[in-house]
Amino acid sequence: MLTVIAKILKALNSESEPWQLSMAFCLSMIAGLTPLCSLHNLLILLLALLLRINLSTFLLGLAFFTGMAYVLDPLFHWIGLTLLTASPLTALWTALYNSALWRIERFNNSIVMGSLVFSLLLFAPLYLLLNEAIRRYREHVLEWIHKTRIMKAFTTSKLYHAYQSVSGWGE
Amino acid sequence: MKKLIRWHGLTVFLTIATFLAILWFFFVDGLIERTIEKTGSRIVGARVDLDAADLSFFPAGLTLAGLQVTDPDKPMTNAVDIERIVLSLDPLNLLHRKVIIEEMSLEGVRFGAVRKASGAIARRPAADRNVMKGPAHKKPELKLPVFQAPDVREILEKEELQSLKLIESLSIDILTERKNWRKRLEDLPGEAKFDQYNRRLEKLGSSKKDSLATILGGAGEFKSVVEDISRDLDTIRKTRKEFDDAWLSLTKRVDQARKAPLEDARRLKAKYGFSARGVEKMSQILFGPKVSETVHKAIAWYERLRPFLERAGEARGGEKGKGRPEVVKPIGARSVDVRFKEHTPLPDFLISLANASLRLRAGDIKGKIENITPDQDILGIPTTFAFSGDNLKGLKSVELKGKLNHIDPSKSKDAANLQVRGYRVEGLALSENEELPIVLERALVDLKLRASLSGDAINANLLGDFHSVRISSPPGKNVSSIASSVSRLLSGINKLGLKIVVSGTLEDYDLRLSSDLDRVLKNAISKQVKEATDRLEGELETAIAEKVRGPLGEVNMSLRVVDDISAELSRRIQEGTALFDSAKGNASGGLKSLF
Numbered sequence: 001m002l003t004v005i006a007k008i009l010k011a012l013n014s015e016s017e018p019w020q021l022s023m024a025f026c027l028s029m030i031a032g033l034t035p036l037c038s039l040h041n042l043l044i045l046l047l048a049l050l051l052r053i054n055l056s057t058f059l060l061g062l063a064f065f066t067g068m069a070y071v072l073d074p075l076f077h078w079i080g081l082t083l084l085t086a087s088p089l090t091a092l093w094t095a096l097y098n099s100a101l102w103r104i105e106r107f108n109n110s111i112v113m114g115s116l117v118f119s120l121l122l123f124a125p126l127y128l129l130l131n132e133a134i135r136r137y138r139e140h141v142l143e144w145i146h147k148t149r150i151m152k153a154f155t156t157s158k159l160y161h162a163y164q165s166v167s168g169w170g171e
Numbered sequence: 172m173k174k175l176i177r178w179h180g181l182t183v184f185l186t187i188a189t190f191l192a193i194l195w196f197f198f199v200d201g202l203i204e205r206t207i208e209k210t211g212s213r214i215v216g217a218r219v220d221l222d223a224a225d226l227s228f229f230p231a232g233l234t235l236a237g238l239q240v241t242d243p244d245k246p247m248t249n250a251v252d253i254e255r256i257v258l259s260l261d262p263l264n265l266l267h268r269k270v271i272i273e274e275m276s277l278e279g280v281r282f283g284a285v286r287k288a289s290g291a292i293a294r295r296p297a298a299d300r301n302v303m304k305g306p307a308h309k310k311p312e313l314k315l316p317v318f319q320a321p322d323v324r325e326i327l328e329k330e331e332l333q334s335l336k337l338i339e340s341l342s343i344d345i346l347t348e349r350k351n352w353r354k355r356l357e358d359l360p361g362e363a364k365f366d367q368y369n370r371r372l373e374k375l376g377s378s379k380k381d382s383l384a385t386i387l388g389g390a391g392e393f394k395s396v397v398e399d400i401s402r403d404l405d406t407i408r409k410t411r412k413e414f415d416d417a418w419l420s421l422t423k424r425v426d427q428a429r430k431a432p433l434e435d436a437r438r439l440k441a442k443y444g445f446s447a448r449g450v451e452k453m454s455q456i457l458f459g460p461k462v463s464e465t466v467h468k469a470i471a472w473y474e475r476l477r478p479f480l481e482r483a484g485e486a487r488g489g490e491k492g493k494g495r496p497e498v499v500k501p502i503g504a505r506s507v508d509v510r511f512k513e514h515t516p517l518p519d520f521l522i523s524l525a526n527a528s529l530r531l532r533a534g535d536i537k538g539k540i541e542n543i544t545p546d547q548d549i550l551g552i553p554t555t556f557a558f559s560g561d562n563l564k565g566l567k568s569v570e571l572k573g574k575l576n577h578i579d580p581s582k583s584k585d586a587a588n589l590q591v592r593g594y595r596v597e598g599l600a601l602s603e604n605e606e607l608p609i610v611l612e613r614a615l616v617d618l619k620l621r622a623s624l625s626g627d628a629i630n631a632n633l634l635g636d637f638h639s640v641r642i643s644s645p646p647g648k649n650v651s652s653i654a655s656s657v658s659r660l661l662s663g664i665n666k667l668g669l670k671i672v673v674s675g676t677l678e679d680y681d682l683r684l685s686s687d688l689d690r691v692l693k694n695a696i697s698k699q700v701k702e703a704t705d706r707l708e709g710e711l712e713t714a715i716a717e718k719v720r721g722p723l724g725e726v727n728m729s730l731r732v733v734d735d736i737s738a739e740l741s742r743r744i745q746e747g748t749a750l751f752d753s754a755k756g757n758a759s760g761g762l763k764s765l766f
Binding site for chain 2 (some may be wrong): 017042045046048049050051052073076079081084092093094097098100103104106109110111112130170
C-alpha cells in the first residue's frame with residue numbers, strides 16, 4: 001500500500017502527463033462504482049492496460065470507488081430504476097433487451113444501470129477537473145512544498161525512501 | 172500514438188482474460204453449488220445441501236448430486252432428498268440470460284429421511300414465518316370425551332359453590348337488617364308512649380267540667396292527644412310498610428339461597444359430567460390433528476414453492492403482461508431487474524419436462540412434471556404433473572394428476588386429483604388417551620382426493636373408504652362402563668367411511684371431518700351417557716345440600732328473629748289503634764256532655 005501511494009506521489013511529481021493520472025482515476029471510477037463482474041469492466045480493463053495510464057492510480061482508485069459503491073448503492077438503484085422505467089426510453093431499452101450482448105451486460109438491472117450512468121456522467125468533468133488540478137499543483141504547490149519544513153522532515157521518512165526506490169513503470 | 176498506447180498492455184489483457192476464463196472453468200462447479208445452496212435455503216427457510224455440481228459444455232448440461240432439502244419444521248429430517256439431477260441446457264438462450272432446460276431427470280427422490288446434522292438456519296424468510304403463524308396452524312380444540320366418573324368430594328373441594336357464597340352473604344345481610352330494625356323499633360313509639368297517652372287521657376277525664384271554658388279547653392286537649400296518637404300510629408304503620416318491603420326482599424333471597432344448591436349441582440354436572448358431544452365428533456378427534464397437520468404442511472410448502480409458479484413482478488404504467496416494462500426483484504438481491512417486451516418471448520427459467528422417480532417405502536413411483544416456469548404468462552401453458560405406481564408394497568395403486576395454472580396470475584387456478592387404492596395401514600395410533608387408547612391395527616384404505624385452489628380460495632374433498640378394518644382399544648387405566656362400551660364398539664368395526672372437507676382461504680381455512688364412526692358411537696352410548704350424567708347430578712345435589720345445610724339453618728334462624736320484629740310492629744299498631752279509638756271515643760263523649 002505504501003509503495004502504491006509512493007508511486008502515485010512520484011507520478012504526481014514527475015514529468016508524466018496529467019491525463020495519465022486523471023484518466024487512470026476516471027477509469028477506476030467506472031470499474032469501482034459499477035458491479036465488478038460486469039461485461040463493460042472487461043473493456044475498462046483493456047483500456048487501462050492499453051492506454052499509457054498510471055496503473056498505481058488505477059488500482060488505488062479501484063479500491064476507493066469499490067468502497068464508495070457500497071454506500072452509494074441505494075442512489076444507483078434509484079437512478080437505474082427511474083431510467084429503466086421512464087416511458088420515453090422504453091423503446092431504446094426494449095431494443096437493447098433483445099440483444100444478447102446487452103443482456104449479458106445486465107443493463108436492465110437497476111444498480112448496474114444507475115452506477116454506469118452515474119460514473120459515465122461524472123467521467124468527463126472529473127477528468128478535466130483532475131487534469132487542471134494536477135497542472136496547478138505542479139505549477140504552484142510543488143515548489144512551495146519542497147521548501148517547507150514538513151517536506152524536509154518527510155524526505156528523511158520511510159515513505160520517502162519507498163518513493164525514491166520505485167521505478168517509473170507506467171509513466 | 173506511441174506515447175498514448177501501451178501495446179504490450181494488450182498482451183497483459185489477453186493473459187489476464189485467459190487466466191480468468193481458466194479460473195472460472197475450474198471454479199464454476201463450486202460456484203453453482205454454492206448458489207443453489209444459498210438460494211434454496213432462502214426459499215425453503217432451512218438448509219439446502221448439495222454434494223456436487225458438474226457443468227458440462229458439450230453437450231451443455233448440468234448434473235447435481237446429493238441434493239438435500241431440510242424440512243423447516245423438523246430440522247433433523249429432510250423434506251426431500253434427490254440422489255441425482257441431470258439436466259440439459261440450451262446454450263444459445265443462456266447468452267440471453269435465459270435458463271431453458273429441455274429435459275431434466277430426477278433420480279432417487281425420497282421424502283422424510285433423517286439428517287446427520289440439523290438443517291435449521293438462524294433466520295427464516297419472512298414469508299415462511301407468516302405461514303407458520305397464520306390461523307391455519309390452529310390445532311383442533313376437541314378432546315376425547317371424559318368417560319371416567321369424577322369424584323364428587325374432589326369436585327366440591329376444588330370448586331367454589333355459588334350457593335354457599337349466596338347463603339353467607341345473605342346471613343350477613345339478615346344480621347345487619349335485624350340490627351337496623353331493632354334500632355328503629357327503639358325509636359318508634361311503644362309501650363311507654365302509649366302509657367303516657369293513657370295518663371293524659373285519664374287526667375282529662377277526671378278534670379272538672381263546670382264551665383263552658385273548661386269544657387272547651389278539655390275538648391281541645393282531647394283533640395290534641397288524639398292527633399298525637401294518630402301521628403304516632405301513622406309513623407308505626409309507615410315503618411311497618413317499609414319493614415314488609417324489606418322482609419319480602421329477604422324472603423325472596425332466602426328462596427334463591429334454598430334453590431342455589433340445585434343450580435350448583437347443574438353447573439358442576441355440565442362441567443364435570445359426561446358428554447355425548449365428544450363421541451359425536453369422534454372422527455374429528457381421532458383423525459383431526461393428523462389431517463390438520465398435513466393440510467398445514469401442504470399449504471406451507473405451496474407458499475414456499477409459489478415463486479416457481481409465478482414471478483412476483485410489478486408492471487409499470489399498466490397491467491402486467493401487456494408488453495409494458497415489468498419490475499422483478501431477484502431472490503435475495505438488493506436491486507431489481509426490469510423486463511421489457513421480447514421479440515420472441517421466452518421465460519427466464521423453464522424446465523420443459525422433468526421426469527422423476529419417487530422412492531417411497533412402498534416402492535418406486537414414476538411421473539413427470541411439464542413446463543415448470545415462473546413465467547407462465549409468457550409461455551402461455553400451465554404446469555402439469557402426473558405420477559403413478561402399481562402393485563407396490565402395501566399399496567395396490569396410486570395416481571396423482573394436477574395442473575397449476577398461473578397463466579393469468581390474478582386468476583390462478585390449481586387443481587390436483589389423487590387416487591389411492593388398497594393402501595395397507597398398520598399400527599397407526601389414533602388416540603393415546605390413557606382411558607381410551609385406540610390403535611388402527613390394520614386397514615385397507617381407498618382414498619379419493621379432489622383439491623382445487625382458485626386464487627387463495629381452497630376447496631378440497633377427500634373420501635376415504637376403510638375396509639378390512641381392525642381397531643384395537645386395549646383396556647386403559649380406571650376404565651368406566653362408557654369407555655368399555657366405546658372400546659367394544661370400536662373393536663367390532665370392520666368398515667369405515669371418512670369424509671374430509673377443507674374450505675376457506677389459505678390463511679384461514681375450515682376443516683371438517685365426518686365418518687360412520689360418529690353415528691355408530693352416538694347411537695350406542697347416548698343412553699349410557701344420560702344415565703351416568705343423571706347419577707352424577709343426584710350425587711352432587713346430595714353433597715351440596717349437605718355442605719350448605721348448616722349455613723342455611725343459620726339463615727332460617729336469623730330470619731325468625733327478624734320475624735319477631737314484625738310481630739312487635741303488629742302489636743304496637745294494635746295497641747296504638749285501640750288507644751286511638753278510645754281517645755277518639757272520649758273526645759266525642761266530652762263534647763256530647765256539653766249539649
